[in-house]
Amino acid sequence: MEIHDDQFFFGGVSAVELAKTYGTPLYVYEEERIRENFRRALKAFQKYYADFRFFYAIKANNNLAIANILRQEGAGIDAASVNEILLAKQLGLGGEDVMFSGNFLSDDDIRQGLESGVIFNLDDPSLLPRVLRYGKPELLAFRVNPGYGECEVGSFVCNAGPDAKFGVHPDQVLDAYRAAKAAGIKRFGAHMMPGSSIRNPEYFGFITGLIMDIIGKVSRELSIDFEFIDLGGGLGIPYRHEDAVLDIDAAAAKVAKVFKEKIAEYGMKPPRLMMEPARYFVGDAGYIIGTVHTIKDSYKRIIGTDIGMNVLARPALYGAYHHIYVNGRERDHRKPVGLCGQLCENTDFWVHDRPLSENTTLGDLVIVENAGAYGFGMSYQYNGRLRPAEVLVKDGKSWLIRDRETYDDMVRHVHVPDHLK
Numbered sequence: 001m002e003i004h005d006d007q008f009f010f011g012g013v014s015a016v017e018l019a020k021t022y023g024t025p026l027y028v029y030e031e032e033r034i035r036e037n038f039r040r041a042l043k044a045f046q047k048y049y050a051d052f053r054f055f056y057a058i059k060a061n062n063n064l065a066i067a068n069i070l071r072q073e074g075a076g077i078d079a080a081s082v083n084e085i086l087l088a089k090q091l092g093l094g095g096e097d098v099m100f101s102g103n104f105l106s107d108d109d110i111r112q113g114l115e116s117g118v119i120f121n122l123d124d125p126s127l128l129p130r131v132l133r134y135g136k137p138e139l140l141a142f143r144v145n146p147g148y149g150e151c152e153v154g155s156f157v158c159n160a161g162p163d164a165k166f167g168v169h170p171d172q173v174l175d176a177y178r179a180a181k182a183a184g185i186k187r188f189g190a191h192m193m194p195g196s197s198i199r200n201p202e203y204f205g206f207i208t209g210l211i212m213d214i215i216g217k218v219s220r221e222l223s224i225d226f227e228f229i230d231l232g233g234g235l236g237i238p239y240r241h242e243d244a245v246l247d248i249d250a251a252a253a254k255v256a257k258v259f260k261e262k263i264a265e266y267g268m269k270p271p272r273l274m275m276e277p278a279r280y281f282v283g284d285a286g287y288i289i290g291t292v293h294t295i296k297d298s299y300k301r302i303i304g305t306d307i308g309m310n311v312l313a314r315p316a317l318y319g320a321y322h323h324i325y326v327n328g329r330e331r332d333h334r335k336p337v338g339l340c341g342q343l344c345e346n347t348d349f350w351v352h353d354r355p356l357s358e359n360t361t362l363g364d365l366v367i368v369e370n371a372g373a374y375g376f377g378m379s380y381q382y383n384g385r386l387r388p389a390e391v392l393v394k395d396g397k398s399w400l401i402r403d404r405e406t407y408d409d410m411v412r413h414v415h416v417p418d419h420l421k
């Protein structure tokens, strides 16, 4: 994103032009930023541990145009559901380029996951006999809950630790692999996902130690040569401008140091090191452009835009912070105002007391930052307010990568029985 003369540009295309061409609310993604983010992170991790690979957690932004950028950069796909495995297939990825890390799976999920031939990552030992009913996965992992997790996402609860629904209890991990080995499974990996949006490099070294102490013992006890260890996602980005950027080189150095020490300590054959981030790649490459439609001066001034919690759920859901700009008005004198969308719920009043230009007026464009991860993917059509369009930008060009939803889309799957007509 660039600002020239107080006008916002994305990939060289102005916010005004994008809004005029595609309407608002509009998700805009900068292709080059995604590539830069990926390359920066890959370079850091490969510098300290050559056999390293990223899988992209496609849940954060499942637009196939976005996922194709990451595929071109060499990422595999982390899939949370069978449909996400199908998305990966559409990218031309399958087999060991895709990891299925679903949780609380149905038998259908298990059957289809197994048939798809991707790496199967089990969230609980109870799944193993259910998987074996349909066949034997070529390469199997268990998702370990190492008893500790962290998260910087508002009041969002962690992905690991005693209160998380994910992963295998450390006391059950050895028996889980023992049972899998006894069932004739030959190739193994291990996985965890203990936190999201972490900007402290120490954290990544710390969690590496947690999983390696659990898996190192399993490796020794059962004579398993683990083929990979996947540390999950969690590489954070600064949502507030005063927040520090994650020192990715320091994080990679700490991870690799602990990883190598633990390999030596447990006498392991060096496994591939994997991570499956999403936010770090796509989060700061995405913006939402909205339009100011109504301004109200009541108990306080409230600026109403077309960016409601249906378009960006994170503030209403987690109390998450997103920086907001007003195109053409960043140099103005500021006054604290509220900002809301157009839904009939007060959680849609998602910004209170934010200093924005006191000249903000109808028709102005509002820009929401860091919307590339968990933005569109968590949008919905409540109140008949439909999902926005998505656009990719690069080198002064823009491409529509998802149509704006229409009324027909909203009613397409609805059926009214004859007796009600």
Ligand code: LLP
Binding pocket: 057, 060, 078, 101, 153, 156, 193, 195, 196, 197, 232, 233, 234, 235, 276, 277, 278, 279, 280, 314, 373, 374
């Ligand atoms: N792997 C697994 C198994 C995951 O569940 C997730 C995210 C990731 C990788 C990627 O994590 P990341 O690198 O993006 O932190 N909706 C929330 C975040 C939920 C994270 C869910 N799991 C938000 O808007 O911040």
